[in-house]
Amino acid sequence: MKHVRGPLCTIDVGEQTVETESIDDVLESSIGGRALTTKLAHERIPFDADPLGPENRLYFASGPLQHATMSFTGRMSATGVSPLTDGLLSSNAGGFLSRNFTGTGYSTVEIAGASDELVIVHVTDEGVEFEPVPELEEATVPETCDYIDDEHGLGSEHTVVIGPGGENEVRFASIMTSEERAFGRGGLGAVLGAKNVKAITFDGDSTHEVEIPSLQMEIHGEAAQSDSPMRDQGTTSVATYANMVEALPTRYFSELSYEHIDDISGDRVEEKKYKKGTCSACAFACKLPTKDEETGLETEGPEYETLMAFGSNSGVDDIVDVMKSNKLCDEFGLDTISAGDVVAAYLASEDEFGNADLIHDTVEKIAYREGIGDDLAEGIDRVHDDLGVENWSVKGMEFAAHDGRTLNGQGLAFATSNRGADHMYAEFYPYEYPLVDADDAFDKEGLEDKPPKVVELENINAIKDSAVLCKFSRSFMTEERIETLLDADYEELLALGGEIVALERHFNNQRGFDREDDTLPYEIPGFEQGLDEYYEERGWNDDGTVPASALESGGSDGAPADD
Ligand code: SF4
Secondary structure, eight states: OOOOOSOEEEEETTTTEEEEEOOHHHHHTTOSHHHHHHHHHHHHSOTTOOTTSTTOOEEEEOOGGGGSOOTTOOOEEEEEEOTTTSSEEEEEEOSSHHHHHHHTSOSEEEEESOOSSOEEEEEETTEEEEEEOGGGTTOOHHHHHHHHHHHHOOOGGGEEEOOHHHHTTOTTBOEEETTTEEEOTTOHHHHHHHTTEEEEEEEOOOOOOOOOOTHHHHHHHHHHHOOOTHHHHGGGGGHHHHHHTTOSOBTTTTBSOOTTHHHHSHHHHHHHBOSOBOOTTOSSOOBOEEEOTTTOOEEEOOOHHHHHHHTGGGTOOOHHHHHHHHHHHHHHTBOHHHHHHHHHHHHHHHTOTTOHHHHHHHHHHHHHTOTHHHHHTTOHHHHHHHHTOOOOEETTEEOOSSOTTTSHHHHHHHHHOTTSSOTTTTOOGGGTTTOSOGGGOOOSSSOTTHHHHHHHHHHHHHHHHHHTOOGGGGGGOOHHHHHHHHTSOHHHHHHHHHHHHHHHHHHHHHTTOOGGGSOOSSOOTTHHHHHHHHHHHHTOOTTSOOOHHHHHHTTTTOOOOOO
16 A cells, blocks of 8 residues: 655644654555544544643644645645544645645654744754744734745745634634645634644655556546536536535525525636636646736635635625635635634624625634624534524534535535534535436435445545545546555555544544534434444444444444444
């Protein structure tokens, strides 16, 4: 099995110490990325760690495919205990960081402790330095990137940065890289903020030998020639279709389609797109640099999920207003999905859907925890009672689009996800729209035959997050190709993916998570039976906890729970 190379670098930002250690045994059994960092986190973070305390640890890791020049590999993984969900969580970002991270020579960087003063940590192939930066207190992401470029000659592709959102410990603060790309979901920006780390830079020329098969060039060529609509409209290419089949949350989840979809659709985003955008080494180039000529507003996106959260779910029908929300979130370092849904909850409580000025003002208040923003910064799960609205979250995480009331398999996947209501954990929705071959498609309604598929998709996505492989490679990555690229049997990979999902679940069980947390704010026909089938397929207990036996097998062999 291919795996990433290089030691673990542990940086205690409180003690300002650095330790390097070989972790070859972990590398050999875990490919890289999410598998690697989940194993380390499970061993090294206390089960009762406060997500915002010094005992929480934050991991960054690349995978073996970051040594390739193949499309769909411009990504990295980060892992820690989430202040939003209170569970172990991995987040994934694109952009141009991963090759610079690999250049440091480390497979994994672990941030421990908490600094007394605001610092930037510089990681290179020659060592680690700590730079106090009190002058960057509450600086935005672009301001911080400019500082690093001016003072150190390192562009934003060398950095992870937090904005005021992370510093103020907003529970859904993102970590930004390449200025506009986000480790978005789960509030890992607040973890970095609690450690008083404003930014980390990565630079170096280290190389490790990881031989990647020539198949990488074939895939690269196909990506460059692809006629996928994603190459013009990114993820927004699905917006009109999702709306048509009533899977687009609208006005704080009170409706399933939006009458103004044509005003915020993929076509509108494409009209604002002014050049190609991509991640490192990716010829698919699905990113969306956009500009509004009239106002001069420039941003990257909005992606489909942001169109939902700040568009339909907030009752906004002007694409430029959605672009501005997107830009503010990127500058302040906030996850656009959670931020948009939280703002939509506030709009519902105030009967102010569509009020773009209020939306933009509220986003800023959240980032700086001013007034109502201080409450909203806690997320829907913690604030919905005060607002007098329903709790649209799973395990504390706000919902992504692809509504499970219409796409019932995706609904089950929202419930079982260790990360909460995130669409990329299992990514079931393409099988119900369908965006896959007819042979693989499922009817939207009901859960018949779906639980084993949820398990399989969760497992293979854990592998993609470990390789690290972009999920948008779906139509290019046959089972055979994944086997060839990672030099491993597909069943072996699924078992490893299952092991990672079980490790996350086991960690979260120790923090009190069980079946009661695998729940939805709506009914799906056959939901409880579907959940039973999911646990049985995984070899977990029927209360949603992981028996010791399933920690090894991942439950992918369907072995029954034994304790
Ligand atoms: S497919 Fe899109 S998101 Fe994925 S690596 Fe390529 S450009 Fe980045």
